[in-house]
Amino acid sequence: MTARFRCVTCGGEYDDESADGVPYYHACPPEPLDAEGTRWRERPNKRDENPPRDQGPGGGRPRAEGLGRVRL
Amino acid sequence: MGAVELQPHRRLVEYAVHQVQPPSAVYVTVDDDLVLRFQDIVPSSTIRVNTRLLLPDGRVQTGVHSIATSGIRTFLTLVVDLAEGWLLSAAVELAATGIAVGRVFATLSLRVGGATGFPAQELVAGYLSSVGVLSWPHGRHDTHLAGRGAYRTVTGTDPAAGAQSSETVPTGAVWRLLAWTAVLVTDATVSNRQGALLLDDGASVFASCVQGGAQSASQTITHSYMPGGNDAIEGFRINGPIPHECLIPQGYRIRTAMDGFQAGDNWGAPLMHVEEWMHP
Numbered sequence: 001m002t003a004r005f006r007c008v009t010c011g012g013e014y015d016d017e018s019a020d021g022v023p024y025y026h027a028c029p030p031e032p033l034d035a036e037g038t039r040w041r042e043r044p045n046k047r048d049e050n051p052p053r054d055q056g057p058g059g060g061r062p063r064a065e066g067l068g069r070v071r072l
Numbered sequence: 073m074g075a076v077e078l079q080p081h082r083r084l085v086e087y088a089v090h091q092v093q094p095p096s097a098v099y100v101t102v103d104d105d106l107v108l109r110f111q112d113i114v115p116s117s118t119i120r121v122n123t124r125l126l127l128p129d130g131r132v133q134t135g136v137h138s139i140a141t142s143g144i145r146t147f148l149t150l151v152v153d154l155a156e157g158w159l160l161s162a163a164v165e166l167a168a169t170g171i172a173v174g175r176v177f178a179t180l181s182l183r184v185g186g187a188t189g190f191p192a193q194e195l196v197a198g199y200l201s202s203v204g205v206l207s208w209p210h211g212r213h214d215t216h217l218a219g220r221g222a223y224r225t226v227t228g229t230d231p232a233a234g235a236q237s238s239e240t241v242p243t244g245a246v247w248r249l250l251a252w253t254a255v256l257v258t259d260a261t262v263s264n265r266q267g268a269l270l271l272d273d274g275a276s277v278f279a280s281c282v283q284g285g286a287q288s289a290s291q292t293i294t295h296s297y298m299p300g301g302n303d304a305i306e307g308f309r310i311n312g313p314i315p316h317e318c319l320i321p322q323g324y325r326i327r328t329a330m331d332g333f334q335a336g337d338n339w340g341a342p343l344m345h346v347e348e349w350m351h352p
Contacts, residue, residue: 007229010231010232010235011231011232011235012229012230012231012232012235013229013230013341014227014228014229014230014341015227018224018225018226018227019225019227020224020225021115021143022113022115022143022224023115023143023144024226024227024228025240025242025243026229027238027239027240028238029229029231029235029236029237029238029327030238030325030327032236032329035329035330035331035332035333036268036280036329036331037236037268037270037277037280037327037328037329037330038270038277038280038329048240050240050242050243050322051144051146051243052243053146053243053244063243
């Protein structure tokens with residue numbers, strides 16, 4: 001069942017599942033250093049929910065926890 | 073007309089009906105096994121490997137072996153132990169309805185020597201669907217980018233005010249971006265905001281897709297990008313172009329950049345239409 005979350009690191013809000021039932025993995029946006037966006041840096045405590053490549057089924061361990069998330 | 077007289081035809085080919093040799097070129101022993109390896113985005117479903125093996129005593133042994141899908145693109149493996157005999161056929165099927173192509177990529181191989189052995193022969197490789205079974209012999213040997221992918225609509229993250237939108241192609245996926253759209257609400261600060269959609273590989277920007285139109289203060293405008301997008305501006309819509317046939321694999325990003333962007337400007341969640349394949 002789909003749940004909605006807010007990322008504590010970046011404040012972005014998202015559903016954890018796409019409309020077709022496929023899990024959605026939030027990753028914090030980088031911080032741009034110029035208006036063109038070609039210079040940027042990763043956000044401190046970046047959250048990246050993509051699972052590590054070797055993770056088995058049923059796992060929920062994100063690649064980078066960051067500051068966590070709260071359920072809305 | 074007279075009656076047609078049929079002449080008896082003497083067959084040139086004769087077939088053995090006793091001591092018939094096995095029709096399969098794949099002789100296997102108990103030291104061999106079949107290995108199914110797959111990735112999928114079909115949650116809560118089952119993949120089956122169905123086998124027919126001709127045993128030395130002439131009996132045909134059938135087998136049905138099942139494994140649950142992961143739904144998260146991770147690699148899963150099912151090992152099917154074999155008896156001594158000749159492999160007559162093997163089929164891999166997805167036990168689900170309404171699943172189109174592009175969501176399960178599977179390979180079935182013959183392995184020699186068990187867990188510490190090596191693959192001796194790839195039997196089939198390709199995408200499964202609800203109506204598409206991979207079967208050997210005469211099966212497909214596709215790569216993960218063969219044919220059409222899965223057509224998906226993905227809603228991304230709704231960024232906090234003052235932040236740009238950014239979406240990362242998920243682990244285990246390759247996307248072809250077909251369309252991207254999001255709403256931008258600007259604050260009262262007088263400034264023209266001129267946007268672009270950037271594609272980067274996680275380190276470097278390799279495509280900067282710039283819109284011709286600009287959004288001013290206190291406006292709500294839908295920004296859209298698509299191949300062939302022609303910089304059209306109409307009322308509360310601004311379009312822009314993105315590359316045709318641009319495949320972006322796992323870890324690459326689709327993100328916005330905007331000249332004149334203010335701390336009170338607020339992007340909504342992007343809606344992306346993508347074609348997706350599995351990334352090995």
